[in-house]
Amino acid sequence: MSENADLIDGKIADTKNVVDQEKIKIIKPGDPAVEYQSHLNRDKGVEPTTRLYKRRWFMVCLFSSYSLCNAFQWIQYGIISNIFMKFYSVDAFTIDWMSMIYMLTYIPFIFPITWLLDKRGLRVIALVATAMNCVGTWIKVASVRPDLFGVTMLGQFACALAQVFILGMPSRIASVWFGSEEVSTACSIGVFGNQLGIAIGFLVPPILVPNVNDMDELAHHISVMFYMTAGVATLLFVLVALTFQERPDIPPTQAQVVARSIPPDQYSYTESILRLLRNRPFVLLILTYGLNVGCFYAVGTLLNRMIIEHYPGEEVNAGRIGLTIVIAGMVGSLICGIWLDRTKTYKQTTLAIYLMSLVGMLVYAFTLNLGHLWVVFITGGALGFFMTGYLPLGFEFAVELTYPESEGTSSGLLNCSAQVFGIIFTISQGKVIDTFGTLAGNIFLCVFLFIGTIMTGFIKSDLRRQKANQSAMEGVAAPTSLEQDGEVVTSQYPLQP
Numbered sequence: 339m340s341e342n343a344d345l346i347d348g349k350i351a352d353t354k355n356v357v358d359q360e361k362i363k364i365i366k367p368g369d370p371a372v373e374y375q376s377h378l379n380r381d382k383g384v385e386p387t388t389r390l391y392k393r394r395w396f397m398v399c400l401f402s403s404y405s406l407c408n409a410f411q412w413i414q415y416g417i418i419s420n421i422f423m424k425f426y427s428v429d430a431f432t433i434d435w436m437s438m439i440y441m442l443t444y445i446p447f448i449f450p451i452t453w454l455l456d457k458r459g460l461r462v463i464a465l466v467a468t469a470m471n472c473v474g475t476w477i478k479v480a481s482v483r484p485d486l487f488g489v490t491m492l493g494q495f496a497c498a499l500a501q502v503f504i505l506g507m508p509s510r511i512a513s514v515w516f517g518s519e520e521v522s523t524a525c526s527i528g529v530f531g532n533q534l535g536i537a538i539g540f541l542v543p544p545i546l547v548p549n550v551n552d553m554d555e556l557a558h559h560i561s562v563m564f565y566m567t568a569g570v571a572t573l574l575f576v577l578v579a580l581t582f583q584e585r586p587d588i589p590p591t592q593a594q595v596v597a598r599s600i601p602p603d604q605y606s607y608t609e610s611i612l613r614l615l616r617n618r619p620f621v622l623l624i625l626t627y628g629l630n631v632g633c634f635y636a637v638g639t640l641l642n643r644m645i646i647e648h649y650p651g652e653e654v655n656a657g658r659i660g661l662t663i664v665i666a667g668m669v670g671s672l673i674c675g676i677w678l679d680r681t682k683t684y685k686q687t688t689l690a691i692y693l694m695s696l697v698g699m700l701v702y703a704f705t706l707n708l709g710h711l712w713v714v715f716i717t718g719g720a721l722g723f724f725m726t727g728y729l730p731l732g733f734e735f736a737v738e739l740t741y742p743e744s745e746g747t748s749s750g751l752l753n754c755s756a757q758v759f760g761i762i763f764t765i766s767q768g769k770v771i772d773t774f775g776t777l778a779g780n781i782f783l784c785v786f787l788f789i790g791t792i793m794t795g796f797i798k799s800d801l802r803r804q805k806a807n808q809s810a811m812e813g814v815a816a817p818t819s820l821e822q823d824g825e826v827v828t829s830q831y832p833l834q835p
Contacts (some may be wrong), residue, residue, distance in 0.1 A: 388595065389588040394515040398524050400582060401464070401511055402531025404574040405504050408471050409535030411497045411567065412440045414543045416639050417657050420646065421549050425556055426487040430643065431768070436494050437639040438764055441757035443498035444505070448750045449611075451502050455746040456610075460510065461584040467503035468575040470496055475568035482561045484553060505532070506749030509733040513745050517590045519679055526675025526730040533668045533726055536638065540660025544653045610743050614751060619798045620739045626797070627732040627752045629790035630695060632759025633783045634725045636767045637663075643768075644776045645714070648707050655711055659718045666719040667726020674727045675734075684735045685799035691731060692794045694724040696787040703780030738801045759786075 415422050415436035422433050455463050474496030481490035508528025516524040546563040550556050589595050614620055638660065645656035670691075677687060698721035705717045736748040763783060771779035 387588065388517070388590055388592060389586070390517050390590050391515070391586045393583070394524070394586070394590070396581075397515055397583065398511055398527050399531075400574075400577060401507060401528055402534075404464070404468050404471065404571075404578060405507075405528070405531040406535035406538070407567070407571050407574055408467070408497060408501050408504055409532045410539040410542075411474070411494070412437055412501070413536055413539035413638055413660070414563070414567075415494070417540050417642050417660060418543045418547055418549075418653060419642050420653065421547055421556070425484055425553070425560065426490070427484060428487060432487075434639055434764060434768060436491070437635075438761055439491070439494055440498040440501055441635060441760040441764075443495065444502050444757040445754055447499065447502045448506075448754045452506065452744070452747045452750040455506075455510070456744050459584045460507070460514065461582055463503050463507065464578050464582045467500045468571070468578045470500035470503070472568070472571040472575045474498075474500060475564065475571040478564045479561070479568050482557050482564060484557075505753045506746050508532075508730065509737050509749050510745040512734075513591075513737065514585045514594065515590060521591075522678035522730065522734045523672070523675040525734050526671045529671050529730045529733070530668050533664050533671060533729070537661045537664035537668070540638075540641075540657045540664060542657075544657035549653060610747055611751075614740055614743055614748060617740060620736060620748070620751075622793055622797045623732065623736055623739060624751055624755045626692065626790040626794045627728075627736075628755030628759040629786050629793075630692060630725065630728050631732070631753075631756035632763045633695075633699065633787055635756065635760030636763035636783060637721075637725075639764045640768055640771065640779070643771065644706065644779070647771075647776055648709070649711060652711065659711075659714055662715050662719045663722030664726060665722070667722040667729075670723040670727025671730050675730050678731070678734055682801065684731070684738055684801060685794075685797060688728070688731045688735055688797075689791070689794045691724050691728045692787075692791045695721070695728060696784065696791050698722075698724050699780065699784050699787055703777060703784060706776055706780070735797075739797075 415433055419430060419433040422428075422436075423430060451463070474493045477493030477496060478490055481487075481493055508525045511528055512521045512524035543563060546566075547556070547559045550559070641660050641663075642653065642656045645652055645659060649655065674687060674691065678684065681687070698717070702714075702717040702721045705713050732752055733749055736752055737745050740748045763786070767779045767782055770782050
């Protein structure tokens with residue numbers, strides 16, 4: 339569009355009076371930008387009304403189901419690492435990479451995949467995710483021979499790639515389908531599926547694959563586990579292909595009404611990333627989220643090694659402790675989601691849960707070697723309640739701090755940070771455990787949780803999405819602010835969909 343203009347007979351002749359990208363500009367109700375938005379709404383037949391569909395619950399549950407299937411495979415090798423070490427004749431560090439490949443794969447692929455999400459939408463992302471997950475499970479079925487470790491690693495890589503299409507979706511699905519009073523609960527349900535998958539990954543492999551010495555019998559047990567996973571993954575792919583819907587016909591919130599009406603050519607993915615990285619509260623959240631979730635990934639990956647060191651022969655109970663950690667975390671996630679929907683106290687809740695994660699990690703570290711498994715179950719459950727309960731808090735707090743930027747992009751950056759710290763902490767804690775023991779390894783994680791707690795206290799709580807919904811409900815175009823070229827641009831409508 340040209341440089342100087344007004345609205346003439348419903349057409350844009352110029353945008354200098356709307357947004358000047360070089361200067362600070364305040365756009366108020368009645369300005370051409372707002373009139374232009376209304377004009378676009380009329381042309382597209384989009385009414386400024388909202389509606390909640392019952393189908394939204396099916397959509398989030400379907401997402402949770404395929405997220406569950408994928409998350410199960412993250413830990414299925416690590417929780418019985420000693421058995422897979424024997425079957426494939428590899429060392430412990432190699433088996434650790436079967437979990438860490440989920441983290442490593444995420445880092446280079448997250449940016450092209452979030453770009454694809456913005457360009458193609460939720461349905462394409464869901465189809466690719468379930469297809470990749472399905473392919474990975476069937477590759478693993480073909481890998482059940484002691485000389486085919488490379489094949490099983492290839493299958494795990496395919497599942498890890500599918501995870502990149504999954505992890506950042508809960509907040510996006512919640513925003514697209516759910517009302518403002520239930521969006522945090524919906525996000526928690528999305529995270530719930532991932533955590534339930536990890537829980538099943540802790541519980542089921544030690545039951546399905548007992549520690550036997552006969553290689554043929556062991557291959558049979560592994561094959562049964564892989565076939566079951568492949569069957570579930572195939573069913574979920576078919577369900578997604580037949581039933582997954584991009585978005586509801588009528589948006590659920592006023593914020594979504596406005597977001598839908600913005601022309602695609604006003605959005606730049608690269609500029610969105612740069613704006614997010616100039617958002618200081620969000621950058622702090624990226625670091626603190628990575629520290630917390632990275633610690634959780636390290637604990638989950640190395641849990642079998644820590645339990646077996648103090649309680650030899652307790653592979654099944656190691657899985658049950660992992661299950662306890664994640665089940666308690668799922669309860670924590672749902673409680674936190676419901677609490678946020680009712681109170682909107684994002685920073686206060688995030689800080690409190692972060693502090694309790696630190697306390698839980700300290701208690702777990704100093705009680706692991708007492709010789710009583712029941713104590714580990716209790717301390718592990720308390721740790722999981724707070725550390726896993728933090729996951730939906732981070733997603734939803736990020737959406738609030740970064741509105742109107744894409745939920746998939748902000749979630750992707752959070753998860754990218756988590757994967758980076760997860761790899762660093764898993765490798766480092768493993769080395770510390772090998773050299774100094776499990777207590778030193780867990781204290782190592784406590785130090786970083788303490789740093790994260792302090793940093794969380796410095797995050798400025800700027801709840802932009804809440805302000806947008808409140809302003810829209812009052813009949814005023816929603817004000818949003820973003821930094822651009824070092825200056826602040828304030829607009830009464832979002833500058834991207």
